[in-house]
Amino acid sequence: MTRVCRKCGASRHSSVLQCDCGYDFRELRGYCIAILYAPADEPYMLQLSRHLAPLVREGIDAWHPGDIAPGSDRSAEIDSHILAADIIIVLVSADYIAMDEFYNRELYDALITGTKGIVPAVLRPCDWRSTPLGILGDRWTGEEIVISETAVPDTAWSDLIDRVRHLLGKDPTFVSWYRTHPVEELQRAERIKPSQRALLEKATKQGLQPIHLNEFNTIGRSDKNSITLIHPSVSRHHCIISTKTRVGGSGNGYGYFLHDLNSSHGTAINDNPVSRYYGLKHGDQIRVGDIEMRFLLVG
Incomplete structure:
Protein backbone atom coordinates (compact mmCIF):
# COMPACT_ATOMS: atom_id res chain seq x y z
CA MET A 1 0.00 0.00 0.00
CA THR A 2 1.42 3.36 -1.03
CA ARG A 3 0.39 6.99 -0.68
CA VAL A 4 1.34 10.07 -2.65
CA CYS A 5 3.25 12.95 -1.08
CA ARG A 6 1.17 16.13 -1.34
CA LYS A 7 4.33 18.25 -1.50
CA CYS A 8 6.53 16.57 -4.15
CA GLY A 9 4.19 13.97 -5.67
CA ALA A 10 6.42 10.99 -4.91
CA SER A 11 4.89 7.62 -3.92
CA ARG A 12 5.85 6.27 -0.52
CA HIS A 13 4.92 3.09 1.36
CA SER A 14 2.08 3.59 3.87
CA SER A 15 4.44 2.71 6.74
CA VAL A 16 6.63 5.75 5.93
CA LEU A 17 5.79 8.65 8.25
CA GLN A 18 7.87 11.32 6.50
CA CYS A 19 8.73 11.82 2.80
CA ASP A 20 12.32 12.52 1.68
CA CYS A 21 11.21 16.07 0.85
CA GLY A 22 10.28 16.66 4.48
CA TYR A 23 6.48 16.35 4.17
CA ASP A 24 5.02 14.72 7.29
CA PHE A 25 2.25 12.26 6.44
CA ARG A 26 0.99 12.60 10.01
CA GLU A 27 0.08 16.28 9.61
CA LEU A 28 -3.55 15.40 8.95
CA ARG A 29 -3.90 13.47 12.20
CA GLY A 30 -6.42 14.98 14.56
CA TYR A 31 -8.62 16.60 11.91
CA CYS A 32 -12.24 15.46 11.71
CA ILE A 33 -14.80 15.16 8.92
CA ALA A 34 -18.52 14.72 9.61
CA ILE A 35 -20.79 13.31 6.89
CA LEU A 36 -24.50 14.13 7.13
CA TYR A 37 -27.09 12.20 5.09
CA ALA A 38 -30.49 10.48 5.14
CA PRO A 39 -30.69 6.73 5.94
CA ALA A 40 -32.18 6.20 2.46
CA ASP A 41 -28.91 7.53 0.99
CA GLU A 42 -26.71 4.95 2.72
CA PRO A 43 -25.42 3.57 -0.65
CA TYR A 44 -24.08 7.02 -1.55
CA MET A 45 -22.44 7.36 1.84
CA LEU A 46 -20.69 4.01 1.30
CA GLN A 47 -19.39 5.26 -2.07
CA LEU A 48 -18.05 8.39 -0.38
CA SER A 49 -16.46 6.33 2.40
CA ARG A 50 -14.46 4.35 -0.13
CA HIS A 51 -13.18 7.57 -1.70
CA LEU A 52 -12.30 8.93 1.76
CA ALA A 53 -10.21 5.84 2.59
CA PRO A 54 -6.84 7.41 1.57
CA LEU A 55 -7.51 10.41 3.82
CA VAL A 56 -8.44 8.10 6.68
CA ARG A 57 -5.15 6.24 6.20
CA GLU A 58 -3.39 9.59 6.50
CA GLY A 59 -4.94 10.18 9.92
CA ILE A 60 -8.26 11.91 9.22
CA ASP A 61 -11.16 10.91 11.47
CA ALA A 62 -14.26 10.50 9.25
CA TRP A 63 -17.57 10.14 11.12
CA HIS A 64 -21.15 9.59 9.96
CA PRO A 65 -24.45 8.83 11.78
CA GLY A 66 -24.10 5.15 10.90
CA ASP A 67 -21.38 5.05 13.57
CA ILE A 68 -23.88 5.87 16.32
CA ALA A 69 -24.22 2.96 18.75
CA PRO A 70 -27.71 1.47 19.24
CA GLY A 71 -29.51 3.09 22.14
CA SER A 72 -27.50 6.31 21.95
CA ASP A 73 -29.13 9.75 21.65
CA ARG A 74 -28.90 10.29 17.87
CA SER A 75 -29.52 14.04 18.02
CA ALA A 76 -26.90 14.60 20.74
CA GLU A 77 -24.35 12.44 18.91
CA ILE A 78 -24.83 14.36 15.66
CA ASP A 79 -24.56 17.72 17.43
CA SER A 80 -21.33 16.75 19.19
CA HIS A 81 -19.68 15.49 16.00
CA ILE A 82 -20.70 18.59 14.02
CA LEU A 83 -19.12 20.69 16.76
CA ALA A 84 -15.94 18.59 16.68
CA ALA A 85 -15.65 18.48 12.88
CA ASP A 86 -13.28 20.67 10.88
CA ILE A 87 -15.15 19.91 7.63
CA ILE A 88 -18.80 18.91 7.15
CA ILE A 89 -19.87 17.04 4.01
CA VAL A 90 -23.64 17.27 3.44
CA LEU A 91 -25.21 14.67 1.12
CA VAL A 92 -28.25 16.57 -0.17
CA SER A 93 -31.38 14.78 -1.39
CA ALA A 94 -35.17 15.02 -1.08
CA ASP A 95 -34.98 12.38 1.65
CA TYR A 96 -32.54 14.42 3.70
CA ILE A 97 -34.24 17.82 3.39
CA ALA A 98 -37.50 16.13 4.51
CA MET A 99 -35.86 15.20 7.83
CA ASP A 100 -35.87 17.47 10.89
CA GLU A 101 -32.18 16.57 11.18
CA PHE A 102 -31.51 18.67 8.06
CA TYR A 103 -32.46 21.80 10.04
CA ASN A 104 -29.81 21.17 12.67
CA ARG A 105 -28.82 24.12 14.84
CA GLU A 106 -25.11 23.29 14.83
CA LEU A 107 -25.01 22.89 11.04
CA TYR A 108 -26.55 26.30 10.42
CA ASP A 109 -24.39 27.92 13.09
CA ALA A 110 -21.39 26.56 11.18
CA LEU A 111 -22.78 27.95 7.90
CA ILE A 112 -23.60 31.37 9.30
CA THR A 113 -20.44 31.88 11.33
CA GLY A 114 -17.95 30.36 8.88
CA THR A 115 -16.23 28.39 11.65
CA LYS A 116 -16.06 25.19 9.56
CA GLY A 117 -15.66 24.11 5.95
CA ILE A 118 -19.03 23.09 4.45
CA VAL A 119 -19.01 20.93 1.29
CA PRO A 120 -22.48 20.07 -0.13
CA ALA A 121 -22.85 17.07 -2.48
CA VAL A 122 -26.20 17.01 -4.31
CA LEU A 123 -27.15 13.36 -4.80
CA ARG A 124 -30.40 13.74 -6.74
CA PRO A 125 -32.48 16.69 -8.03
CA CYS A 126 -34.59 18.25 -5.27
CA ASP A 127 -35.87 21.63 -4.11
CA TRP A 128 -32.89 22.22 -1.84
CA ARG A 129 -32.01 25.72 -3.04
CA SER A 130 -35.04 27.16 -1.24
CA THR A 131 -33.88 25.68 2.08
CA PRO A 132 -31.54 27.54 4.45
CA LEU A 133 -28.66 25.44 3.12
CA GLY A 134 -29.31 26.74 -0.41
CA ILE A 135 -30.02 30.29 0.72
CA LEU A 136 -26.72 30.41 2.59
CA GLY A 137 -24.82 29.30 -0.52
CA ASP A 138 -22.34 32.14 -0.17
CA ARG A 139 -21.08 30.42 2.98
CA TRP A 140 -20.09 27.17 1.25
CA THR A 141 -16.47 26.36 0.62
CA GLY A 142 -16.54 26.43 -3.20
CA GLU A 143 -19.31 25.31 -5.56
CA GLU A 144 -21.51 22.35 -4.64
CA ILE A 145 -20.65 18.92 -6.03
CA VAL A 146 -23.57 17.53 -8.10
CA ILE A 147 -23.42 13.72 -8.18
CA SER A 148 -26.57 13.27 -10.26
CA GLU A 149 -25.28 15.40 -13.15
CA THR A 150 -22.01 13.51 -13.52
CA ALA A 151 -21.83 10.70 -16.09
CA VAL A 152 -19.22 8.89 -13.98
CA PRO A 153 -20.03 9.28 -10.24
CA ASP A 154 -16.44 8.43 -9.30
CA THR A 155 -15.38 11.64 -11.03
CA ALA A 156 -17.71 13.71 -8.82
CA TRP A 157 -16.55 11.93 -5.67
CA SER A 158 -12.94 12.50 -6.69
CA ASP A 159 -13.67 16.22 -7.16
CA LEU A 160 -15.18 16.30 -3.68
CA ILE A 161 -12.11 14.66 -2.14
CA ASP A 162 -9.91 17.19 -3.97
CA ARG A 163 -11.99 19.94 -2.36
CA VAL A 164 -11.51 18.41 1.08
CA ARG A 165 -7.77 17.99 0.52
CA HIS A 166 -7.55 21.62 -0.59
CA LEU A 167 -9.26 22.73 2.62
CA LEU A 168 -7.00 20.61 4.75
CA GLY A 169 -3.95 21.81 2.83
CA LYS A 170 -4.82 25.31 3.96
CA ASP A 171 -4.99 26.16 7.64
CA PRO A 172 -8.27 24.48 8.66
CA THR A 173 -8.57 26.67 11.73
CA PHE A 174 -11.41 28.87 10.55
CA VAL A 175 -11.87 32.38 11.92
CA SER A 176 -13.95 32.49 15.08
CA TRP A 177 -17.41 33.85 14.34
CA TYR A 178 -17.14 36.76 16.74
CA ARG A 179 -13.90 38.07 15.22
CA THR A 180 -15.68 39.11 12.03
CA HIS A 181 -18.49 41.05 13.73
Missing part, protein backbone atom coordinates in the same frame (compact mmCIF):
# COMPACT_ATOMS: atom_id res chain seq x y z
CA PRO A 182 -18.58 44.57 15.18
CA VAL A 183 -18.13 44.29 18.94
CA GLU A 184 -21.14 46.50 19.73
CA GLU A 185 -23.50 44.11 17.87
CA LEU A 186 -22.33 41.19 20.00
CA GLN A 187 -21.99 42.83 23.40
CA ARG A 188 -25.58 44.09 23.37
CA ALA A 189 -26.99 40.54 23.76
CA GLU A 190 -28.63 40.38 27.18
CA ARG A 191 -27.45 37.56 29.43
CA ILE A 192 -30.05 34.84 29.98
CA LYS A 193 -30.54 34.01 33.66
CA PRO A 194 -31.13 30.34 34.58
CA SER A 195 -34.70 31.11 35.65
CA GLN A 196 -35.58 33.00 32.47
CA ARG A 197 -37.17 31.88 29.22
CA ALA A 198 -37.37 33.81 25.98
CA LEU A 199 -40.39 34.50 23.81
CA LEU A 200 -41.64 36.66 20.98
CA GLU A 201 -44.84 38.64 21.52
CA LYS A 202 -46.93 39.10 18.38
CA ALA A 203 -50.05 41.25 18.11
CA THR A 204 -53.12 39.51 16.59
CA LYS A 205 -56.82 40.35 16.31
CA GLN A 206 -57.38 38.15 19.37
CA GLY A 207 -54.74 39.99 21.40
CA LEU A 208 -51.05 39.42 22.14
CA GLN A 209 -49.80 35.97 21.12
CA PRO A 210 -46.70 34.62 22.93
CA ILE A 211 -44.33 32.52 20.81
CA HIS A 212 -41.90 30.62 23.01
CA LEU A 213 -38.31 30.36 21.77
CA ASN A 214 -36.04 27.33 21.93
CA GLU A 215 -32.26 27.49 21.77
CA PHE A 216 -32.43 27.39 17.95
CA ASN A 217 -35.37 28.77 15.95
CA THR A 218 -35.88 29.15 12.20
CA ILE A 219 -38.54 31.70 11.22
CA GLY A 220 -40.28 31.96 7.85
CA ARG A 221 -43.34 31.31 5.71
CA SER A 222 -42.59 27.60 5.14
CA ASP A 223 -44.11 25.10 7.58
CA LYS A 224 -40.64 23.52 7.80
CA ASN A 225 -39.65 26.34 10.15
CA SER A 226 -39.95 26.08 13.91
CA ILE A 227 -41.92 29.38 13.80
CA THR A 228 -44.20 29.86 10.79
CA LEU A 229 -45.35 33.37 9.82
CA ILE A 230 -47.87 33.47 6.99
CA HIS A 231 -47.46 36.81 5.21
CA PRO A 232 -46.40 37.83 1.66
CA SER A 233 -43.52 39.92 3.06
CA VAL A 234 -42.03 36.93 4.91
CA SER A 235 -39.60 34.72 2.97
CA ARG A 236 -39.91 30.93 3.08
CA HIS A 237 -36.84 30.82 5.33
CA HIS A 238 -36.49 34.35 6.64
CA CYS A 239 -34.22 34.43 9.70
CA ILE A 240 -32.78 32.50 12.63
CA ILE A 241 -32.90 33.33 16.33
CA SER A 242 -30.56 31.22 18.45
CA THR A 243 -28.50 31.26 21.61
CA LYS A 244 -24.74 31.65 21.53
CA THR A 245 -22.01 32.38 24.04
CA ARG A 246 -21.94 36.08 24.78
CA VAL A 247 -18.76 37.91 23.77
CA GLY A 248 -17.64 40.77 25.99
CA GLY A 249 -20.02 42.85 28.04
CA SER A 250 -20.82 42.23 31.71
CA GLY A 251 -21.31 38.70 33.01
CA ASN A 252 -20.81 35.31 31.40
CA GLY A 253 -23.32 32.93 29.90
CA TYR A 254 -25.49 32.89 26.80
CA GLY A 255 -27.57 35.39 24.91
CA TYR A 256 -29.98 35.35 21.98
CA PHE A 257 -28.84 36.47 18.53
CA LEU A 258 -30.75 37.10 15.30
CA HIS A 259 -29.42 36.38 11.80
CA ASP A 260 -31.24 37.22 8.56
CA LEU A 261 -31.21 34.52 5.84
CA ASN A 262 -30.89 36.89 2.87
CA SER A 263 -34.65 37.48 3.02
CA SER A 264 -36.42 39.48 0.30
CA HIS A 265 -37.96 42.10 2.62
CA GLY A 266 -35.35 42.07 5.37
CA THR A 267 -35.27 41.87 9.16
CA ALA A 268 -34.90 44.81 11.56
CA ILE A 269 -34.31 45.31 15.27
CA ASN A 270 -35.65 48.59 16.64
CA ASP A 271 -35.98 49.80 13.01
CA ASN A 272 -32.30 49.04 12.30
CA PRO A 273 -31.86 46.55 9.41
CA VAL A 274 -29.72 43.55 10.38
CA SER A 275 -28.13 40.81 8.32
CA ARG A 276 -25.69 38.85 10.46
CA TYR A 277 -25.73 37.78 14.10
CA TYR A 278 -27.05 40.68 16.15
CA GLY A 279 -27.50 40.50 19.93
CA LEU A 280 -31.02 40.75 21.37
CA LYS A 281 -32.15 42.58 24.51
CA HIS A 282 -35.37 42.35 26.49
CA GLY A 283 -37.96 44.63 24.87
CA ASP A 284 -36.36 44.75 21.41
CA GLN A 285 -38.84 45.36 18.59
CA ILE A 286 -38.22 42.84 15.79
CA ARG A 287 -39.65 43.27 12.31
CA VAL A 288 -39.68 40.18 10.08
CA GLY A 289 -40.77 41.47 6.68
CA ASP A 290 -43.84 43.48 7.71
CA ILE A 291 -44.57 41.40 10.83
CA GLU A 292 -43.85 43.22 14.09
CA MET A 293 -42.92 41.28 17.26
CA ARG A 294 -41.32 42.04 20.60
CA PHE A 295 -38.48 40.01 22.15
CA LEU A 296 -38.99 39.29 25.87
CA LEU A 297 -37.08 37.54 28.64
CA VAL A 298 -39.53 36.44 31.33
CA GLY A 299 -39.25 34.65 34.66
Whole structure:
Protein backbone atom coordinates (compact mmCIF):
# COMPACT_ATOMS: atom_id res chain seq x y z
CA MET A 1 0.00 0.00 0.00
CA THR A 2 1.42 3.36 -1.03
CA ARG A 3 0.39 6.99 -0.68
CA VAL A 4 1.34 10.07 -2.65
CA CYS A 5 3.25 12.95 -1.08
CA ARG A 6 1.17 16.13 -1.34
CA LYS A 7 4.33 18.25 -1.50
CA CYS A 8 6.53 16.57 -4.15
CA GLY A 9 4.19 13.97 -5.67
CA ALA A 10 6.42 10.99 -4.91
CA SER A 11 4.89 7.62 -3.92
CA ARG A 12 5.85 6.27 -0.52
CA HIS A 13 4.92 3.09 1.36
CA SER A 14 2.08 3.59 3.87
CA SER A 15 4.44 2.71 6.74
CA VAL A 16 6.63 5.75 5.93
CA LEU A 17 5.79 8.65 8.25
CA GLN A 18 7.87 11.32 6.50
CA CYS A 19 8.73 11.82 2.80
CA ASP A 20 12.32 12.52 1.68
CA CYS A 21 11.21 16.07 0.85
CA GLY A 22 10.28 16.66 4.48
CA TYR A 23 6.48 16.35 4.17
CA ASP A 24 5.02 14.72 7.29
CA PHE A 25 2.25 12.26 6.44
CA ARG A 26 0.99 12.60 10.01
CA GLU A 27 0.08 16.28 9.61
CA LEU A 28 -3.55 15.40 8.95
CA ARG A 29 -3.90 13.47 12.20
CA GLY A 30 -6.42 14.98 14.56
CA TYR A 31 -8.62 16.60 11.91
CA CYS A 32 -12.24 15.46 11.71
CA ILE A 33 -14.80 15.16 8.92
CA ALA A 34 -18.52 14.72 9.61
CA ILE A 35 -20.79 13.31 6.89
CA LEU A 36 -24.50 14.13 7.13
CA TYR A 37 -27.09 12.20 5.09
CA ALA A 38 -30.49 10.48 5.14
CA PRO A 39 -30.69 6.73 5.94
CA ALA A 40 -32.18 6.20 2.46
CA ASP A 41 -28.91 7.53 0.99
CA GLU A 42 -26.71 4.95 2.72
CA PRO A 43 -25.42 3.57 -0.65
CA TYR A 44 -24.08 7.02 -1.55
CA MET A 45 -22.44 7.36 1.84
CA LEU A 46 -20.69 4.01 1.30
CA GLN A 47 -19.39 5.26 -2.07
CA LEU A 48 -18.05 8.39 -0.38
CA SER A 49 -16.46 6.33 2.40
CA ARG A 50 -14.46 4.35 -0.13
CA HIS A 51 -13.18 7.57 -1.70
CA LEU A 52 -12.30 8.93 1.76
CA ALA A 53 -10.21 5.84 2.59
CA PRO A 54 -6.84 7.41 1.57
CA LEU A 55 -7.51 10.41 3.82
CA VAL A 56 -8.44 8.10 6.68
CA ARG A 57 -5.15 6.24 6.20
CA GLU A 58 -3.39 9.59 6.50
CA GLY A 59 -4.94 10.18 9.92
CA ILE A 60 -8.26 11.91 9.22
CA ASP A 61 -11.16 10.91 11.47
CA ALA A 62 -14.26 10.50 9.25
CA TRP A 63 -17.57 10.14 11.12
CA HIS A 64 -21.15 9.59 9.96
CA PRO A 65 -24.45 8.83 11.78
CA GLY A 66 -24.10 5.15 10.90
CA ASP A 67 -21.38 5.05 13.57
CA ILE A 68 -23.88 5.87 16.32
CA ALA A 69 -24.22 2.96 18.75
CA PRO A 70 -27.71 1.47 19.24
CA GLY A 71 -29.51 3.09 22.14
CA SER A 72 -27.50 6.31 21.95
CA ASP A 73 -29.13 9.75 21.65
CA ARG A 74 -28.90 10.29 17.87
CA SER A 75 -29.52 14.04 18.02
CA ALA A 76 -26.90 14.60 20.74
CA GLU A 77 -24.35 12.44 18.91
CA ILE A 78 -24.83 14.36 15.66
CA ASP A 79 -24.56 17.72 17.43
CA SER A 80 -21.33 16.75 19.19
CA HIS A 81 -19.68 15.49 16.00
CA ILE A 82 -20.70 18.59 14.02
CA LEU A 83 -19.12 20.69 16.76
CA ALA A 84 -15.94 18.59 16.68
CA ALA A 85 -15.65 18.48 12.88
CA ASP A 86 -13.28 20.67 10.88
CA ILE A 87 -15.15 19.91 7.63
CA ILE A 88 -18.80 18.91 7.15
CA ILE A 89 -19.87 17.04 4.01
CA VAL A 90 -23.64 17.27 3.44
CA LEU A 91 -25.21 14.67 1.12
CA VAL A 92 -28.25 16.57 -0.17
CA SER A 93 -31.38 14.78 -1.39
CA ALA A 94 -35.17 15.02 -1.08
CA ASP A 95 -34.98 12.38 1.65
CA TYR A 96 -32.54 14.42 3.70
CA ILE A 97 -34.24 17.82 3.39
CA ALA A 98 -37.50 16.13 4.51
CA MET A 99 -35.86 15.20 7.83
CA ASP A 100 -35.87 17.47 10.89
CA GLU A 101 -32.18 16.57 11.18
CA PHE A 102 -31.51 18.67 8.06
CA TYR A 103 -32.46 21.80 10.04
CA ASN A 104 -29.81 21.17 12.67
CA ARG A 105 -28.82 24.12 14.84
CA GLU A 106 -25.11 23.29 14.83
CA LEU A 107 -25.01 22.89 11.04
CA TYR A 108 -26.55 26.30 10.42
CA ASP A 109 -24.39 27.92 13.09
CA ALA A 110 -21.39 26.56 11.18
CA LEU A 111 -22.78 27.95 7.90
CA ILE A 112 -23.60 31.37 9.30
CA THR A 113 -20.44 31.88 11.33
CA GLY A 114 -17.95 30.36 8.88
CA THR A 115 -16.23 28.39 11.65
CA LYS A 116 -16.06 25.19 9.56
CA GLY A 117 -15.66 24.11 5.95
CA ILE A 118 -19.03 23.09 4.45
CA VAL A 119 -19.01 20.93 1.29
CA PRO A 120 -22.48 20.07 -0.13
CA ALA A 121 -22.85 17.07 -2.48
CA VAL A 122 -26.20 17.01 -4.31
CA LEU A 123 -27.15 13.36 -4.80
CA ARG A 124 -30.40 13.74 -6.74
CA PRO A 125 -32.48 16.69 -8.03
CA CYS A 126 -34.59 18.25 -5.27
CA ASP A 127 -35.87 21.63 -4.11
CA TRP A 128 -32.89 22.22 -1.84
CA ARG A 129 -32.01 25.72 -3.04
CA SER A 130 -35.04 27.16 -1.24
CA THR A 131 -33.88 25.68 2.08
CA PRO A 132 -31.54 27.54 4.45
CA LEU A 133 -28.66 25.44 3.12
CA GLY A 134 -29.31 26.74 -0.41
CA ILE A 135 -30.02 30.29 0.72
CA LEU A 136 -26.72 30.41 2.59
CA GLY A 137 -24.82 29.30 -0.52
CA ASP A 138 -22.34 32.14 -0.17
CA ARG A 139 -21.08 30.42 2.98
CA TRP A 140 -20.09 27.17 1.25
CA THR A 141 -16.47 26.36 0.62
CA GLY A 142 -16.54 26.43 -3.20
CA GLU A 143 -19.31 25.31 -5.56
CA GLU A 144 -21.51 22.35 -4.64
CA ILE A 145 -20.65 18.92 -6.03
CA VAL A 146 -23.57 17.53 -8.10
CA ILE A 147 -23.42 13.72 -8.18
CA SER A 148 -26.57 13.27 -10.26
CA GLU A 149 -25.28 15.40 -13.15
CA THR A 150 -22.01 13.51 -13.52
CA ALA A 151 -21.83 10.70 -16.09
CA VAL A 152 -19.22 8.89 -13.98
CA PRO A 153 -20.03 9.28 -10.24
CA ASP A 154 -16.44 8.43 -9.30
CA THR A 155 -15.38 11.64 -11.03
CA ALA A 156 -17.71 13.71 -8.82
CA TRP A 157 -16.55 11.93 -5.67
CA SER A 158 -12.94 12.50 -6.69
CA ASP A 159 -13.67 16.22 -7.16
CA LEU A 160 -15.18 16.30 -3.68
CA ILE A 161 -12.11 14.66 -2.14
CA ASP A 162 -9.91 17.19 -3.97
CA ARG A 163 -11.99 19.94 -2.36
CA VAL A 164 -11.51 18.41 1.08
CA ARG A 165 -7.77 17.99 0.52
CA HIS A 166 -7.55 21.62 -0.59
CA LEU A 167 -9.26 22.73 2.62
CA LEU A 168 -7.00 20.61 4.75
CA GLY A 169 -3.95 21.81 2.83
CA LYS A 170 -4.82 25.31 3.96
CA ASP A 171 -4.99 26.16 7.64
CA PRO A 172 -8.27 24.48 8.66
CA THR A 173 -8.57 26.67 11.73
CA PHE A 174 -11.41 28.87 10.55
CA VAL A 175 -11.87 32.38 11.92
CA SER A 176 -13.95 32.49 15.08
CA TRP A 177 -17.41 33.85 14.34
CA TYR A 178 -17.14 36.76 16.74
CA ARG A 179 -13.90 38.07 15.22
CA THR A 180 -15.68 39.11 12.03
CA HIS A 181 -18.49 41.05 13.73
CA PRO A 182 -18.58 44.57 15.18
CA VAL A 183 -18.13 44.29 18.94
CA GLU A 184 -21.14 46.50 19.73
CA GLU A 185 -23.50 44.11 17.87
CA LEU A 186 -22.33 41.19 20.00
CA GLN A 187 -21.99 42.83 23.40
CA ARG A 188 -25.58 44.09 23.37
CA ALA A 189 -26.99 40.54 23.76
CA GLU A 190 -28.63 40.38 27.18
CA ARG A 191 -27.45 37.56 29.43
CA ILE A 192 -30.05 34.84 29.98
CA LYS A 193 -30.54 34.01 33.66
CA PRO A 194 -31.13 30.34 34.58
CA SER A 195 -34.70 31.11 35.65
CA GLN A 196 -35.58 33.00 32.47
CA ARG A 197 -37.17 31.88 29.22
CA ALA A 198 -37.37 33.81 25.98
CA LEU A 199 -40.39 34.50 23.81
CA LEU A 200 -41.64 36.66 20.98
CA GLU A 201 -44.84 38.64 21.52
CA LYS A 202 -46.93 39.10 18.38
CA ALA A 203 -50.05 41.25 18.11
CA THR A 204 -53.12 39.51 16.59
CA LYS A 205 -56.82 40.35 16.31
CA GLN A 206 -57.38 38.15 19.37
CA GLY A 207 -54.74 39.99 21.40
CA LEU A 208 -51.05 39.42 22.14
CA GLN A 209 -49.80 35.97 21.12
CA PRO A 210 -46.70 34.62 22.93
CA ILE A 211 -44.33 32.52 20.81
CA HIS A 212 -41.90 30.62 23.01
CA LEU A 213 -38.31 30.36 21.77
CA ASN A 214 -36.04 27.33 21.93
CA GLU A 215 -32.26 27.49 21.77
CA PHE A 216 -32.43 27.39 17.95
CA ASN A 217 -35.37 28.77 15.95
CA THR A 218 -35.88 29.15 12.20
CA ILE A 219 -38.54 31.70 11.22
CA GLY A 220 -40.28 31.96 7.85
CA ARG A 221 -43.34 31.31 5.71
CA SER A 222 -42.59 27.60 5.14
CA ASP A 223 -44.11 25.10 7.58
CA LYS A 224 -40.64 23.52 7.80
CA ASN A 225 -39.65 26.34 10.15
CA SER A 226 -39.95 26.08 13.91
CA ILE A 227 -41.92 29.38 13.80
CA THR A 228 -44.20 29.86 10.79
CA LEU A 229 -45.35 33.37 9.82
CA ILE A 230 -47.87 33.47 6.99
CA HIS A 231 -47.46 36.81 5.21
CA PRO A 232 -46.40 37.83 1.66
CA SER A 233 -43.52 39.92 3.06
CA VAL A 234 -42.03 36.93 4.91
CA SER A 235 -39.60 34.72 2.97
CA ARG A 236 -39.91 30.93 3.08
CA HIS A 237 -36.84 30.82 5.33
CA HIS A 238 -36.49 34.35 6.64
CA CYS A 239 -34.22 34.43 9.70
CA ILE A 240 -32.78 32.50 12.63
CA ILE A 241 -32.90 33.33 16.33
CA SER A 242 -30.56 31.22 18.45
CA THR A 243 -28.50 31.26 21.61
CA LYS A 244 -24.74 31.65 21.53
CA THR A 245 -22.01 32.38 24.04
CA ARG A 246 -21.94 36.08 24.78
CA VAL A 247 -18.76 37.91 23.77
CA GLY A 248 -17.64 40.77 25.99
CA GLY A 249 -20.02 42.85 28.04
CA SER A 250 -20.82 42.23 31.71
CA GLY A 251 -21.31 38.70 33.01
CA ASN A 252 -20.81 35.31 31.40
CA GLY A 253 -23.32 32.93 29.90
CA TYR A 254 -25.49 32.89 26.80
CA GLY A 255 -27.57 35.39 24.91
CA TYR A 256 -29.98 35.35 21.98
CA PHE A 257 -28.84 36.47 18.53
CA LEU A 258 -30.75 37.10 15.30
CA HIS A 259 -29.42 36.38 11.80
CA ASP A 260 -31.24 37.22 8.56
CA LEU A 261 -31.21 34.52 5.84
CA ASN A 262 -30.89 36.89 2.87
CA SER A 263 -34.65 37.48 3.02
CA SER A 264 -36.42 39.48 0.30
CA HIS A 265 -37.96 42.10 2.62
CA GLY A 266 -35.35 42.07 5.37
CA THR A 267 -35.27 41.87 9.16
CA ALA A 268 -34.90 44.81 11.56
CA ILE A 269 -34.31 45.31 15.27
CA ASN A 270 -35.65 48.59 16.64
CA ASP A 271 -35.98 49.80 13.01
CA ASN A 272 -32.30 49.04 12.30
CA PRO A 273 -31.86 46.55 9.41
CA VAL A 274 -29.72 43.55 10.38
CA SER A 275 -28.13 40.81 8.32
CA ARG A 276 -25.69 38.85 10.46
CA TYR A 277 -25.73 37.78 14.10
CA TYR A 278 -27.05 40.68 16.15
CA GLY A 279 -27.50 40.50 19.93
CA LEU A 280 -31.02 40.75 21.37
CA LYS A 281 -32.15 42.58 24.51
CA HIS A 282 -35.37 42.35 26.49
CA GLY A 283 -37.96 44.63 24.87
CA ASP A 284 -36.36 44.75 21.41
CA GLN A 285 -38.84 45.36 18.59
CA ILE A 286 -38.22 42.84 15.79
CA ARG A 287 -39.65 43.27 12.31
CA VAL A 288 -39.68 40.18 10.08
CA GLY A 289 -40.77 41.47 6.68
CA ASP A 290 -43.84 43.48 7.71
CA ILE A 291 -44.57 41.40 10.83
CA GLU A 292 -43.85 43.22 14.09
CA MET A 293 -42.92 41.28 17.26
CA ARG A 294 -41.32 42.04 20.60
CA PHE A 295 -38.48 40.01 22.15
CA LEU A 296 -38.99 39.29 25.87
CA LEU A 297 -37.08 37.54 28.64
CA VAL A 298 -39.53 36.44 31.33
CA GLY A 299 -39.25 34.65 34.66
